[in-house]
Amino acid sequence: MVQTADIKIKKTSVSRAGSIDFTKVTFGSVFSDHMYIADYLNGEWTDARIVPYGNLPMSPALAALHYGQAIFEGMKAYRAVDNEVYLSRPHDNFRRFNMSADRMCMPLLPEEVFIGGLFNLINLDRNWVPPSMVGYSLYIRPVMFSSDNIIGVRPSATYRFVILTCPVGSYYNKPLRVKIETDYSRAAHGGAGFVKAAGNYGAAMKPTKDAHDAGYDQIIWTDSAQHKYIEEAGTMNLMFVLRNKLITAPLDTKTILPGITRESILTIAGDNKIPAEERMITVDEIIDGAKKGELQEAFGTGTAATIARIKTIGYNGKDYELPPVESGKISKKIYQVLSDIRRRKMKDPYGWMVKV
Numbered sequence: 265m266v267q268t269a270d271i272k273i274k275k276t277s278v279s280r281a282g283s284i285d286f287t288k289v290t291f292g293s294v295f296s297d298h299m300y301i302a303d304y305l306n307g308e309w310t311d312a313r314i315v316p317y318g319n320l321p322m323s324p325a326l327a328a329l330h331y332g333q334a335i336f337e338g339m340k341a342y343r344a345v346d347n348e349v350y351l352s353r354p355h356d357n358f359r360r361f362n363m364s365a366d367r368m369c370m371p372l373l374p375e376e377v378f379i380g381g382l383f384n385l386i387n388l389d390r391n392w393v394p395p396s397m398v399g400y401s402l403y404i405r406p407v408m409f410s411s412d413n414i415i416g417v418r419p420s421a422t423y424r425f426v427i428l429t430c431p432v433g434s435y436y437n438k439p440l441r442v443k444i445e446t447d448y449s450r451a452a453h454g455g456a457g458f459v460k461a462a463g464n465y466g467a468a469m470k471p472t473k474d475a476h477d478a479g480y481d482q483i484i485w486t487d488s489a490q491h492k493y494i495e496e497a498g499t500m501n502l503m504f505v506l507r508n509k510l511i512t513a514p515l516d517t518k519t520i521l522p523g524i525t526r527e528s529i530l531t532i533a534g535d536n537k538i539p540a541e542e543r544m545i546t547v548d549e550i551i552d553g554a555k556k557g558e559l560q561e562a563f564g565t566g567t568a569a570t571i572a573r574i575k576t577i578g579y580n581g582k583d584y585e586l587p588p589v590e591s592g593k594i595s596k597k598i599y600q601v602l603s604d605i606r607r608r609k610m611k612d613p614y615g616w617m618v619k620v
């Protein structure tokens with residue numbers, strides 16, 4: 265079993281960090297100097313190591329490519345105003361990763377393999393965490409995939425876990441136009457919609473491209489049985505402010521990802537006297553609210569974007585315009601609190617930020 269002290273480290277001879285202009289990188293395109301790898305062999309996690317970032321050798325029979333046992337996480341490290349580096353809620357990502365592993369019949373990761381590797385990697389590549397500016401951070405991508413080289417539908421006996429990181433700025437830099445999807449579905453009852461399985465994203469690409477081609481930035485998924493209830497967006501949970509109340513879809517349908525940003529926002533709302541409700545939301549009430557001017561705000565929430573404000577909702581071939589996003593007091597207030605906690609501009613009353 266891997267202990268934190270067992271992690272072997274092979275450093276790159278020359279760091280690329282100094283040559284990067286953090287304000288100019290395209291999201292997810294520039295990778296830091298190192299990556300962390302651990303392998304699952306003979307029923308245990310072994311050979312945890314940090315090595316220079318680079319390609320991995322692969323057989324064309326790699327099971328993950330054929331049968332889709334692949335899961336991932338998305339998390340961030342922030343530079344605080346005092347220049348220290350902090351991870352945001354890393355244990356929550358760790359727990360969700362293992363929930364995904366369980367659903368996809370993959371081995372769970374012990375805490376020392378996931379958290380131990382993560383802290384060692386971020387510590388080594390701390391120069392890759394952008395300066396303390398609103399919207400900038402180091403995006404962290406843990407991924408696990410089945411690595412047997414055998415054709416045959418069954419759980420793999422071997423797996424590989426990798427963490428790679430990339431410095432990022434804002435994911436969306438303009439208010440979004442979104443389309444309520446009433447034909448395709450993302451997740452059905454009993455499916456894998458509540459976990460971060462790679463296949464969920466693969467299956468969403470065609471509907472999302474169709475929406476892009478029609479002039480929208482993102483899709484709003486609805487329930488697969490009736491297309492009557494709002495679920496979530498492509499890579500974000502959704503929140504609405506309807507008649508001064510913050511509302512978001514519940515988790516118990518097990519068809520949406522239990523977003524960590526969603527949970528942080530609900531907590532902040534509760535502590536700032538913003539009325540909030542987790543409940544089934546019908547498409548009709550959102551469209552009705554938009555028509556009557558009672559839908560004051562709509563936004564996506566997620567690690568990549570934090571809060572992505574929505575300006576237009578398309579439904580059944582018609583576009584509904586929301587009030588100007590600048591007037592969105594609730595999303596503005598929550599974004600400010602979340603951003604100040606992450607950069608340690610204000611006290612973190614929840615213990616979310618963990619120093620590296």
Ligand SMILES: Cc1ncc(COP(=O)(O)O)c(C=O)c1O
Nearest residue numbers: 499500501521523524525566567
């Ligand atoms: C489908 C989906 N929903 C919601 C989220 C938001 O989750 P989180 O706030 O944990 O990033 C994500 C991003 O990970 C996602 O991919």
